[in-house]
Amino acid sequence: MNFAVLQFPASNCDQDAVHVLRNVLGHSARLVWHKDTSLGGADAVIVPGGFSYGDYLRTGAIARFSPVMQAVQAFAAHGGLVLGICNGFQILCEAGLLPGALIRNRSLQFRCEHIFLRAPTPDSPFTNRIPAGQLLRVPIAHGEGCYFADDTTLGQLRAQNRILWQYVDAAGQPTDAANPNGSLDNIAGICNERRNVAGLMPHPERAAEGLLGSADGRLIFESLLHELTARAARPPAA
Protein backbone atom coordinates (compact mmCIF):
# COMPACT_ATOMS: atom_id res chain seq x y z
CA MET A 1 0.00 0.00 0.00
CA ASN A 2 1.03 3.60 -0.57
CA PHE A 3 0.88 6.05 2.32
CA ALA A 4 1.22 9.81 2.16
CA VAL A 5 2.76 11.28 5.32
CA LEU A 6 2.25 15.04 5.44
CA GLN A 7 5.08 17.34 6.36
CA PHE A 8 4.47 20.82 7.75
CA PRO A 9 7.07 23.28 9.03
CA ALA A 10 7.82 21.85 12.53
CA SER A 11 6.28 18.44 12.00
CA ASN A 12 8.57 16.15 14.00
CA CYS A 13 6.97 12.69 13.94
CA ASP A 14 6.83 12.45 10.15
CA GLN A 15 10.03 10.38 9.89
CA ASP A 16 8.86 8.04 12.65
CA ALA A 17 5.62 7.38 10.78
CA VAL A 18 7.49 6.75 7.52
CA HIS A 19 9.90 4.41 9.34
CA VAL A 20 7.09 2.30 10.78
CA LEU A 21 5.18 2.08 7.50
CA ARG A 22 8.26 1.30 5.39
CA ASN A 23 10.69 -0.60 7.60
CA VAL A 24 8.43 -2.24 10.17
CA LEU A 25 5.37 -2.98 8.04
CA GLY A 26 7.02 -3.17 4.61
CA HIS A 27 4.80 -0.75 2.76
CA SER A 28 5.45 2.32 0.68
CA ALA A 29 5.36 5.73 2.39
CA ARG A 30 6.10 9.10 0.89
CA LEU A 31 6.52 12.47 2.57
CA VAL A 32 4.22 15.11 1.11
CA TRP A 33 5.22 18.75 1.66
CA HIS A 34 2.52 21.09 2.96
CA LYS A 35 2.69 23.23 -0.17
CA ASP A 36 1.91 20.29 -2.45
CA THR A 37 -1.58 20.24 -3.87
CA SER A 38 -1.66 16.51 -4.64
CA LEU A 39 -1.39 13.39 -2.51
CA GLY A 40 0.17 11.51 -5.41
CA GLY A 41 -2.36 8.71 -5.61
CA ALA A 42 -1.85 7.57 -2.01
CA ASP A 43 -4.11 4.87 -0.54
CA ALA A 44 -4.16 6.51 2.89
CA VAL A 45 -2.92 9.69 4.57
CA ILE A 46 -1.11 10.11 7.89
CA VAL A 47 -1.13 13.59 9.42
CA PRO A 48 1.81 13.29 11.82
CA GLY A 49 2.66 14.85 15.15
CA GLY A 50 4.77 17.90 15.82
CA PHE A 51 4.24 21.59 16.33
CA SER A 52 3.15 22.76 12.90
CA TYR A 53 3.70 26.51 12.46
CA GLY A 54 5.01 26.69 16.01
CA ASP A 55 1.50 26.06 17.38
CA TYR A 56 0.94 29.78 16.78
CA LEU A 57 -2.59 31.13 17.28
CA ARG A 58 -3.95 27.65 18.17
CA THR A 59 -2.55 24.18 17.58
CA GLY A 60 -3.28 23.18 13.99
CA ALA A 61 -5.03 26.47 13.17
CA ILE A 62 -2.59 27.57 10.48
CA ALA A 63 -1.71 24.13 9.09
CA ARG A 64 -5.33 23.47 8.20
CA PHE A 65 -5.15 26.17 5.52
CA SER A 66 -2.08 24.63 3.84
CA PRO A 67 -2.55 23.68 0.18
CA VAL A 68 -2.06 20.00 0.99
CA MET A 69 -4.98 20.12 3.43
CA GLN A 70 -7.32 21.04 0.59
CA ALA A 71 -6.19 17.80 -1.08
CA VAL A 72 -6.81 15.92 2.17
CA GLN A 73 -10.32 17.43 2.40
CA ALA A 74 -11.10 16.14 -1.10
CA PHE A 75 -9.48 12.75 -0.38
CA ALA A 76 -11.58 12.35 2.80
CA ALA A 77 -14.73 13.47 1.00
CA HIS A 78 -14.23 10.55 -1.39
CA GLY A 79 -13.95 8.10 1.50
CA GLY A 80 -10.14 7.98 1.68
CA LEU A 81 -8.60 6.91 4.99
CA VAL A 82 -6.97 9.68 7.03
CA LEU A 83 -5.28 9.21 10.41
CA GLY A 84 -4.12 12.20 12.47
CA ILE A 85 -1.66 11.62 15.29
CA CYS A 86 -1.16 14.19 18.08
CA ASN A 87 -0.72 17.50 16.20
CA GLY A 88 -2.32 15.69 13.25
CA PHE A 89 -5.44 15.14 15.40
CA GLN A 90 -5.43 18.83 16.32
CA ILE A 91 -5.14 19.79 12.64
CA LEU A 92 -8.03 17.50 11.62
CA CYS A 93 -10.24 19.06 14.33
CA GLU A 94 -9.33 22.58 13.21
CA ALA A 95 -10.04 21.56 9.61
CA GLY A 96 -13.52 20.41 10.59
CA LEU A 97 -12.78 16.85 9.44
CA LEU A 98 -13.29 15.76 13.04
CA PRO A 99 -15.60 17.41 15.60
CA GLY A 100 -14.49 19.11 18.81
CA ALA A 101 -11.19 20.67 19.78
CA LEU A 102 -8.03 19.93 21.74
CA ILE A 103 -7.31 22.44 24.47
CA ARG A 104 -4.64 22.98 27.13
CA ASN A 105 -4.08 20.01 29.43
CA ARG A 106 -6.00 20.27 32.69
CA SER A 107 -2.69 20.24 34.60
CA LEU A 108 -1.26 23.03 32.36
CA GLN A 109 1.77 20.73 32.04
CA PHE A 110 3.26 19.09 28.98
CA ARG A 111 2.74 15.36 29.59
CA CYS A 112 5.29 12.92 28.19
CA GLU A 113 4.73 9.37 29.44
CA HIS A 114 3.35 5.96 28.56
CA ILE A 115 -0.39 5.47 29.07
CA PHE A 116 -2.87 2.67 28.53
CA LEU A 117 -5.56 2.86 25.89
CA ARG A 118 -8.63 0.78 25.35
CA ALA A 119 -10.41 0.56 22.01
CA PRO A 120 -14.13 0.31 22.81
CA THR A 121 -15.09 -0.75 19.28
CA PRO A 122 -13.38 -2.83 16.57
CA ASP A 123 -15.87 -1.34 14.10
CA SER A 124 -13.56 1.11 12.33
CA PRO A 125 -10.71 1.01 9.81
CA PHE A 126 -8.42 2.06 12.66
CA THR A 127 -9.32 -0.50 15.32
CA ASN A 128 -10.44 -3.64 13.49
CA ARG A 129 -7.28 -5.62 14.38
CA ILE A 130 -7.30 -4.74 18.07
CA PRO A 131 -8.47 -7.82 20.00
CA ALA A 132 -11.48 -7.16 22.26
CA GLY A 133 -10.37 -6.11 25.71
CA GLN A 134 -6.71 -5.70 24.79
CA LEU A 135 -5.10 -2.59 26.21
CA LEU A 136 -2.50 -0.69 24.19
CA ARG A 137 0.51 0.73 25.97
CA VAL A 138 1.64 3.76 23.97
CA PRO A 139 3.28 7.09 24.75
CA ILE A 140 1.74 10.53 24.83
CA ALA A 141 3.70 13.78 24.43
CA HIS A 142 1.51 16.87 24.38
CA GLY A 143 0.58 20.07 26.15
CA GLU A 144 -2.78 20.53 24.47
CA GLY A 145 -4.55 17.19 24.33
CA CYS A 146 -7.64 17.82 26.42
CA TYR A 147 -10.50 16.80 24.17
CA PHE A 148 -13.54 19.09 24.31
CA ALA A 149 -16.83 18.98 22.44
CA ASP A 150 -20.29 20.34 23.24
CA ASP A 151 -22.90 18.02 24.77
CA THR A 152 -24.67 17.35 21.47
CA THR A 153 -21.45 16.32 19.74
CA LEU A 154 -20.37 14.18 22.68
CA GLY A 155 -23.77 12.46 22.64
CA GLN A 156 -23.35 11.67 18.93
CA LEU A 157 -19.83 10.32 19.45
CA ARG A 158 -21.14 7.96 22.14
CA ALA A 159 -24.30 6.89 20.31
CA GLN A 160 -22.48 6.21 17.05
CA ASN A 161 -19.55 4.36 18.67
CA ARG A 162 -17.12 6.95 17.40
CA ILE A 163 -14.95 7.07 20.51
CA LEU A 164 -12.15 4.83 19.21
CA TRP A 165 -9.63 5.14 22.05
CA GLN A 166 -9.92 6.07 25.73
CA TYR A 167 -7.31 6.58 28.44
CA VAL A 168 -7.63 3.80 31.02
CA ASP A 169 -5.76 2.44 34.01
CA ALA A 170 -3.88 -0.87 33.95
CA ALA A 171 -7.15 -2.65 34.75
CA GLY A 172 -8.82 -1.12 31.71
CA GLN A 173 -11.01 1.35 33.62
CA PRO A 174 -11.42 4.93 32.33
CA THR A 175 -10.78 6.52 35.71
CA ASP A 176 -10.08 10.17 36.36
CA ALA A 177 -6.59 9.27 37.59
CA ALA A 178 -5.86 7.58 34.25
CA ASN A 179 -6.89 10.68 32.33
CA PRO A 180 -3.63 12.55 31.59
CA ASN A 181 -5.11 15.77 30.25
CA GLY A 182 -8.72 16.23 31.37
CA SER A 183 -10.34 14.99 28.14
CA LEU A 184 -14.11 14.55 28.28
CA ASP A 185 -15.00 10.85 28.69
CA ASN A 186 -11.24 10.08 28.82
CA ILE A 187 -11.27 10.47 25.03
CA ALA A 188 -7.89 9.84 23.40
CA GLY A 189 -9.20 9.50 19.86
CA ILE A 190 -12.33 9.61 17.72
CA CYS A 191 -13.50 9.14 14.15
CA ASN A 192 -15.89 11.03 11.90
CA GLU A 193 -19.43 9.87 11.19
CA ARG A 194 -18.38 8.15 7.96
CA ARG A 195 -15.59 6.37 9.92
CA ASN A 196 -12.87 7.11 7.35
CA VAL A 197 -11.13 9.91 9.27
CA ALA A 198 -9.72 9.39 12.76
CA GLY A 199 -7.40 11.20 15.14
CA LEU A 200 -5.73 10.38 18.43
CA MET A 201 -3.34 12.20 20.76
CA PRO A 202 -1.13 9.18 21.70
CA HIS A 203 1.71 8.09 19.40
CA PRO A 204 1.26 4.58 17.96
CA GLU A 205 4.23 5.17 15.65
CA ARG A 206 6.49 5.44 18.69
CA ALA A 207 5.33 2.06 19.98
CA ALA A 208 5.39 -0.22 16.96
CA GLU A 209 8.51 -2.28 17.68
CA GLY A 210 9.52 -4.43 20.67
CA LEU A 211 12.86 -2.63 20.76
CA LEU A 212 11.03 0.54 21.84
CA GLY A 213 9.36 -1.19 24.78
CA SER A 214 5.95 -1.72 23.19
CA ALA A 215 4.70 -2.85 19.80
CA ASP A 216 1.03 -2.24 20.67
CA GLY A 217 0.77 0.80 18.41
CA ARG A 218 1.36 -1.47 15.45
CA LEU A 219 -2.19 -2.80 15.80
CA ILE A 220 -3.56 0.58 14.69
CA PHE A 221 -1.48 0.56 11.49
CA GLU A 222 -2.34 -3.11 10.90
CA SER A 223 -6.02 -2.20 11.21
CA LEU A 224 -5.56 0.44 8.51
CA LEU A 225 -3.77 -2.07 6.28
CA HIS A 226 -6.48 -4.67 6.87
CA GLU A 227 -9.11 -2.17 5.69
CA LEU A 228 -7.05 -1.09 2.68
CA THR A 229 -6.52 -4.74 1.65
CA ALA A 230 -10.26 -5.40 1.96
CA ARG A 231 -11.03 -2.32 -0.13
CA ALA A 232 -8.53 -3.35 -2.83
CA ALA A 233 -10.15 -6.81 -3.07
CA ARG A 234 -13.62 -5.35 -3.44
CA PRO A 235 -14.88 -5.03 -7.02
CA PRO A 236 -15.19 -1.38 -8.04
CA ALA A 237 -18.67 0.06 -7.71
CA ALA A 238 -20.65 -0.08 -10.95
Added chain:
Amino acid sequence: MKAKIIITPKKAVLDPQGKTVQNALEHMGYQGIGAVHVGKYLEIEVTGDPAVLQGQIDEACRKFLSNPVIEDYKFQIE
Protein backbone atom coordinates in the same frame (compact mmCIF):
# COMPACT_ATOMS: atom_id res chain seq x y z
CA MET B 1 -7.23 52.13 11.43
CA LYS B 2 -6.88 49.16 13.69
CA ALA B 3 -9.08 46.14 14.20
CA LYS B 4 -8.94 45.29 17.89
CA ILE B 5 -10.02 41.70 18.53
CA ILE B 6 -10.62 40.00 21.85
CA ILE B 7 -10.90 36.21 21.97
CA THR B 8 -11.99 34.46 25.15
CA PRO B 9 -12.65 30.83 26.07
CA LYS B 10 -16.34 29.88 26.09
CA LYS B 11 -17.85 29.61 29.55
CA ALA B 12 -18.51 25.87 29.14
CA VAL B 13 -14.88 25.12 28.31
CA LEU B 14 -12.47 24.07 31.02
CA ASP B 15 -10.06 26.99 31.54
CA PRO B 16 -7.26 25.72 33.79
CA GLN B 17 -5.14 28.79 33.04
CA GLY B 18 -7.88 31.14 34.24
CA LYS B 19 -8.43 29.00 37.34
CA THR B 20 -4.71 29.04 38.16
CA VAL B 21 -4.51 32.82 37.77
CA GLN B 22 -7.59 33.19 39.98
CA ASN B 23 -5.98 31.04 42.68
CA ALA B 24 -2.78 33.07 42.49
CA LEU B 25 -4.67 36.36 42.88
CA GLU B 26 -6.46 34.97 45.93
CA HIS B 27 -3.17 33.74 47.42
CA MET B 28 -1.73 37.22 46.91
CA GLY B 29 -4.47 38.53 49.15
CA TYR B 30 -6.68 40.34 46.64
CA GLN B 31 -10.26 40.49 47.87
CA GLY B 32 -13.40 39.86 45.89
CA ILE B 33 -11.74 37.91 43.10
CA GLY B 34 -14.14 35.85 40.95
CA ALA B 35 -13.65 33.66 37.89
CA VAL B 36 -10.74 34.60 35.63
CA HIS B 37 -10.77 33.92 31.90
CA VAL B 38 -7.51 34.17 30.00
CA GLY B 39 -7.93 34.98 26.34
CA LYS B 40 -6.10 36.69 23.49
CA TYR B 41 -5.92 40.21 22.17
CA LEU B 42 -5.06 40.84 18.53
CA GLU B 43 -4.46 44.19 16.87
CA ILE B 44 -4.53 44.27 13.09
CA GLU B 45 -3.64 47.35 11.09
CA VAL B 46 -6.23 47.77 8.36
CA THR B 47 -7.12 50.15 5.57
CA GLY B 48 -10.30 50.42 3.49
CA ASP B 49 -14.00 50.97 3.78
CA PRO B 50 -15.01 50.38 7.43
CA ALA B 51 -18.25 48.68 6.43
CA VAL B 52 -16.37 46.20 4.21
CA LEU B 53 -13.66 45.71 6.84
CA GLN B 54 -16.34 44.94 9.41
CA GLY B 55 -17.49 41.97 7.33
CA GLN B 56 -13.98 40.79 6.51
CA ILE B 57 -12.72 40.88 10.08
CA ASP B 58 -15.85 39.11 11.29
CA GLU B 59 -15.29 36.34 8.72
CA ALA B 60 -11.59 36.06 9.60
CA CYS B 61 -12.50 35.75 13.30
CA ARG B 62 -15.04 33.05 12.58
CA LYS B 63 -12.95 31.04 10.10
CA PHE B 64 -9.45 31.43 11.44
CA LEU B 65 -8.63 33.75 14.33
CA SER B 66 -10.97 32.04 16.79
CA ASN B 67 -12.25 28.47 17.04
CA PRO B 68 -16.04 28.67 17.54
CA VAL B 69 -16.02 25.27 19.27
CA ILE B 70 -14.09 26.64 22.24
CA GLU B 71 -13.88 30.43 21.90
CA ASP B 72 -15.98 33.58 21.62
CA TYR B 73 -14.77 36.76 19.97
CA LYS B 74 -15.62 40.41 19.74
CA PHE B 75 -13.91 43.22 17.89
CA GLN B 76 -14.03 46.85 17.00
CA ILE B 77 -12.46 48.85 14.21
CA GLU B 78 -11.21 52.27 15.14
